[in-house]
Amino acid sequence: MDEDLLRQIVPAVLAVLVRRGADFATAEDAVQEALVEALRTWPADPPRDPRGWLVTVAWRRFLDVRRADTARRRREALVDEEPPPGPAVDADDTLQLYFLCAHPSLAPGSAVALTLRAVGGLTTRQIARAYLVPEATMAQRISRAKRTVAGIRFDRPGDVATVLRVLYLVFNEGYSGDVDLAAEAIRLTRRLAAGVDHPEVAGLLALMVLHHARRAARFAPDGSPVPLADQDRGRWDTAAIADGVVLLQAALARDRLGEFQAQAAIAALHADAPSADETDWVQIVGWYDELLRLTGSPVVRLNRAVAVGEADGPRAGLAALAEVADDVPRRVAAQAHLTERAGDRAAAARLYAEAARRAPTLAERTHLTRQAARLHAGTHPPG
């Protein structure tokens, strides 16, 4: 059986059941049973319309479960009416799943897991591997999430911002396991963008595509991260960059700016520069000003200070950095970078060492330790 095809149609089948009024958990069980049935019968007798077949079988299974539940029969009489058969267009149905899986009642980790399962069609094992937790843990995380959303009926669209946050979390999880979560997040966001007419959906899609386009250059062969300025720009995916820029321009033309569009605009300016020296830092600072206005985020304030350091020199950058709270992650690393550029190598070496102690990832710690060691060697002759 074609696994890719199944991954495309299973969420759509689930969506049809949910739209018809099935509760999420029972609907999912019914779809799984229909899949088992498909595995048994399709090799000998392939259906002409696999999705229609799955919808019919899964719906019957769902009704069987419901009918067996005599205590609740009367209440459920309403949904027990067989709907008219025939294929339904999937866009709207799948959209309901996005909103259900990203429901605000779910913790972010649970929303992510449920989205990958129900909308992405990934197996529990694939999701567990991607997140480096035991399969039993992930199975429980998903079934708890299903119970949480069990009573929620979807008759109107949910909050787009919540869905986008969940998709962005998936994208940021990176590349562990046998499923590329970044590519998966792009696929899911593309499908969302096809059904939801919202500039921030397009903005997030553009942002993901632009980041992803630079992926091949972001890590050295030994797995260590390569800073933007040192990346081999010949390894950037120019077709994907062009795609991201087109998506972004269409979103910006709507004149409803949001934080993902602003972030994508910054990513596009980086991607557009033929070399690090030719980066349009002045425009980037302008976008950071917009982003700061939209979010007030301390992390944005930090990134803005780094951009100011590039646009107006390290002294201006350090002045902007003075407005960033001490406990913002990577603040000391930024201070070390600007201090080195301002010419004080000894102070920069001390700051890099301190930043390394505070680094949140092993790769960053190694990178910052190397920076400290490089400056230390320059300021303290051996012996």
Add this chain to the structure above:
Amino acid sequence: MARYLMLKHYRGAPAAVNDVPMEEWTGDEITAHLRYMDDFAARLEATGEFVDSQALAAEGTFVRYDGEGRPPVTDGPFAETKDLIAGWMIVDVDSWDRALELAGELSAAPGAGGRPIHEWLELRPLMSAPTTTGE
């Protein structure tokens, strides 16, 4: 989601409030203690927050490279003053506050007299893999 390591010490941590060596507990007290730990882990598995848990034997040895073709040098069992780790649990939770809450709960495992041990647990974030963005 972020990962945290909860380290339980044989020695090296500040003394627990209810600080009675396990060999002086009653059998029922030991059973209650173990059941508490098992229930705790099972509950975290159910919430999707459990990653791993292992107990370490008390006996350990230091090993060091000591030149080509020579056996490694060991300094035998740990001296009484050394830190000694009894075991760990790794959790995957939404926030630092949640990690603190869980460590507090684990520290309340019952000990002698069926009262909580109030032992000190070391709580450390695990370093994570690099994320996609943040250049």
